[in-house]
Amino acid sequence: VPVSGTAAAPHATAPSLSALHPVVELAAERLATADLVAAAKWGTDSPIDDPAREQQVLDNVAAQAQQLGADPDEIRVIFRDQIEANKIVQRGLFQRWTDHPDDAPTTKPDLSVVRQEINRVTSALVEALATTTDDRGAVTCRPELLLAALQVHHEDHLDALHTRALARALRSVCGS
Numbered sequence: 001v002p003v004s005g006t007a008a009a010p011h012a013t014a015p016s017l018s019a020l021h022p023v024v025e026l027a028a029e030r031l032a033t034a035d036l037v038a039a040a041k042w043g044t045d046s047p048i049d050d051p052a053r054e055q056q057v058l059d060n061v062a063a064q065a066q067q068l069g070a071d072p073d074e075i076r077v078i079f080r081d082q083i084e085a086n087k088i089v090q091r092g093l094f095q096r097w098t099d100h101p102d103d104a105p106t107t108k109p110d111l112s113v114v115r116q117e118i119n120r121v122t123s124a125l126v127e128a129l130a131t132t133t134d135d136r137g138a139v140t141c142r143p144e145l146l147l148a149a150l151q152v153h154h155e156d157h158l159d160a161l162h163t164r165a166l167a168r169a170l171r172s173v174c175g176s
């Protein structure tokens, strides 16, 4: 009798994914870019908070939402949370690197290149939000979101800092 969950078929008995799984996965992917942003800013004059760039991000997602037939204001609110969550990770890493200089990054990514990656994930997340408008308005949204968050937490091996930031990022996904 074959043992279930062996290396040959690791996902054979995996539970089905919640409709909101892509939303959570992309929110986590966007948060993963915060590590690169923090490394790009560490030891430079670039501040963690960049209000002009934030405005650009919010205007872009609102315009994309409009094109996709989603509610631009709703998408803006959700992205304010993505931005706050991103800064939680950056601040957490700055604190960690201040306390433990040996953990500080030794290479500095180019912020403009990292922002291109952020733009890509941002756009995919707006799409995922637009296609889950009905799921996000349903009474099942919160349990589905929690299930998806637990799955992504497990899949991505999120540490405490990224888990806390992910919870912040998902605050308004089911409405406020």
Ligand SMILES: C=C(O[C@@H]1C=C(C(=O)O)C=C[C@H]1O)C(=O)O
Binding pocket: 034, 037, 048, 049, 050, 051, 053, 054, 057, 082, 083, 084, 086, 087, 115, 118
């Ligand atoms: C990610 C950055 O840091 C902050 C977070 C932003 C975001 O999540 O889009 C935008 C600007 C900054 O306030 C960045 O500077 O690009």
